Every structure is written in C-alpha cells, then in structure tokens.
Amino acid sequence: MPVASDTDGLDEAVERSADALPINELFCSLQGEGQLAGVPSVFVRTSGCNLRCWFCDSYHTSWEPTGDWYGVDDIVTAVAEYDADHVVLTGGEPLVHEKSVDLLEALADRGYHTTVETNGTIPVDAPIDLASVSPKLESSTPTPERDPKGDGEWAKRHEDRRLDVDVLAGFVERYDTQLKFVVTGPEDMAEIEALVDDVRGAADVPVPDEAVLLMPEGQTRDQLDESRRVVADLALEYGYRYTPRLHVDLWNDAPGT
Ligand SMILES: C[S@@+](CC[C@H](N)C(=O)[O-])C[C@H]1O[C@@H](n2cnc3c(N)ncnc32)[C@H](O)[C@@H]1O
Numbered sequence: 001m002p003v004a005s006d007t008d009g010l011d012e013a014v015e016r017s018a019d020a021l022p023i024n025e026l027f028c029s030l031q032g033e034g035q036l037a038g039v040p041s042v043f044v045r046t047s048g049c050n051l052r053c054w055f056c057d058s059y060h061t062s063w064e065p066t067g068d069w070y071g072v073d074d075i076v077t078a079v080a081e082y083d084a085d086h087v088v089l090t091g092g093e094p095l096v097h098e099k100s101v102d103l104l105e106a107l108a109d110r111g112y113h114t115t116v117e118t119n120g121t122i123p124v125d126a127p128i129d130l131a132s133v134s135p136k137l138e139s140s141t142p143t144p145e146r147d148p149k150g151d152g153e154w155a156k157r158h159e160d161r162r163l164d165v166d167v168l169a170g171f172v173e174r175y176d177t178q179l180k181f182v183v184t185g186p187e188d189m190a191e192i193e194a195l196v197d198d199v200r201g202a203a204d205v206p207v208p209d210e211a212v213l214l215m216p217e218g219q220t221r222d223q224l225d226e227s228r229r230v231v232a233d234l235a236l237e238y239g240y241r242y243t244p245r246l247h248v249d250l251w252n253d254a255p256g257t
Pocket residue numbers: 049055056057058090091092093094117118119120132133134180182215216217218219
C-alpha cells in the first residue's frame with residue numbers, strides 16, 4: 001500500500017509512524033557500499049523520503065512509496081532469522097520516521113552492529129555504529145528534464161532541503177561517519193570540495209579524507225561500466241576514497257540484493 005512520501009503532510013502514513021515503521025523490503029546481502037563493503041548484513045528498508053533524487057535506485061520508497069507497517073519487535077524477529085550480526089537501516093530516508101530510533105535501540109540491545117544509510121538532513125540521537133551519510137549534490141536535483149515521474153514539481157523542495165551543514169557536522173561529531181557522495185561526473189567535484197570544507201569548519205572533530213567516499217552513480221551494471229572508472233580516477237586525483245557498488249557489480253539491479 002502507499003505510504004509516507006514526506007513528513008509535512010498529516011497523512012495516514014505519518015500518523016501510523018507513531019507506533020510502527022513502513023517497511024519496503026527486508027533481506028540479507030553483502031554490504032555493497034562504503035567502508036564495510038563485503039560484510040554480510042541484514043537490510044531493513046523503510047519507505048518514504050523527504051527528498052527526490054532523480055536517480056534514486058529505490059523508486060518505491062521515494063517517488064512512489066510502498067510498504068507494509070510492522071512494529072519494532074516484528075522487525076527484530078525478522079532480522080534474527082538471518083545469520084548476520086550487521087544490520088543496515090536504509091530507505092527511503094529512515095530518519096523521517098521517529099520509530100527508527102526505537103528500532104536502532106532494540107538492535108543495539110541485542111548486540112547488532114548498526115549502520116544507518118541517510119541523506120544527512122535530519123538530526124538523530126540513537127545507537128548508530130556507522131553513520132553512512134550521503135549528502136545530496138546539485139546534480140541530484142529532479143529538474144524537469146530529469147524528473148522520472150513529472151515535470152520538476154519536486155525540484156525546489158529538493159533543492160531547499162538537500163543540504164544542512166550543521167546537521168552534517170552533528171553526524172560527524174556524534175558518530176563514526178562516512179560521507180558517501182554519489183558522483184555523476186567531474187563537475188560534481190567543486191561542490192564536494194566546498195561542502196567538505198564547510199563541514200570541517202562547522203564540526204569540532206576532524207574529517208579525514210579517507211572518511212570522504214566517492215561512489216559512481218548507476219543503478220545497473222551497464223551504467224556503472226560507464227561511470228566507475230571516471231569516479232575512481234577522481235578519487236585518485238582528489239585524495240578521497242573510492243567505493244564500489246559491489247551489489248550492482250554482483251547482482252545488477254535484482255530486488256532484494
Ligand atoms: C536509496 S538511498 C537510502 C538512504 C538515504 N535516503 C540516502 O540517500 O542516503 C541508499 C544509498 O543509495 C545511494 N544511491 C541512490 N541512488 C543511486 C544511484 N543511482 N547511483 C548510486 N548511488 C545511489 C544513495 O546516495 C545512498 O547512499
């Protein structure tokens with residue numbers, strides 16, 4: 001069923017989020033992205049997002065959100081069916097849902113290592129072992145030409161919301177954090193450099209270059225064949241870290257991977 005597309009509206013989804021989480025999918029795979037790439041992990045994908053990246057690889061959590069509502073205990077039970085001690089909470093944007101904090105607390109109580117995949121626009125206080133923050137660049141904005149659904153109706157809202165340096169600095173200060181940028185080409189680098197500088201200026205802890213990850217844009221193996229080498233060369237040139245999209249390399253765009 002359709003679920004929250006945003007946190008602004010007083011729709012049924014937001015009311016329901018008071019006692020449950022809208023889950024789009026829950027599966028076990030290898031972490032495909034970032035510093036824990038290759039680690040067997042259970043993925044809990046919530047539905048609903050406050051942004052609309054034109055390239056979103058999880059269309060049915062953002063542009064057309066769908067999912068079913070589950071209580072935290074039921075989610076923990078489903079996670080425990082798998083033989084993995086890492087859990088990745090993702091979406092959609094998991095932090096639009098207050099109940100994500102309860103889920104993270106329940107997972108931490110049971111000894112799981114938790115990663116949260118987030119766009120870094122919503123502050124949170126929760127037991128998070130790795131904050132995998134993916135700040136959204138101008139190249140993510142759904143302009144009329146790039147909008148996968150309409151004629152750019154979301155462009156302004158996306159632009160207004162996509163970056164908050166103080167919120168990003170809060171993640172860096174509070175959690176072990178990786179800043180994982182989706183790179184569409186060399187034109188993204190000036191914005192990445194300026195943003196990393198701004199976060200360094202706002203945070204009272206260091207942000208080492210190895211915590212800044214460049215990830216090629218691409219939802220399919222064919223798309224990554226075009227982008228991964230360009231982005232790897234940019235990582236070498238700028239001294240940042242490259243991250244593959246291992247799951248796409250291995251399983252292309254198959255669901256549940
Ligand atoms: C679907 S998002 C969900 C979490 C959160 N909303 C976010 O954007 O970080 C999960 C990860 O996939 C990345 N991503 C989404 N679409 C992508 C694409 N077409 N190519 C590369 N990475 C993509 C996001 O930047 C994020 O790091």
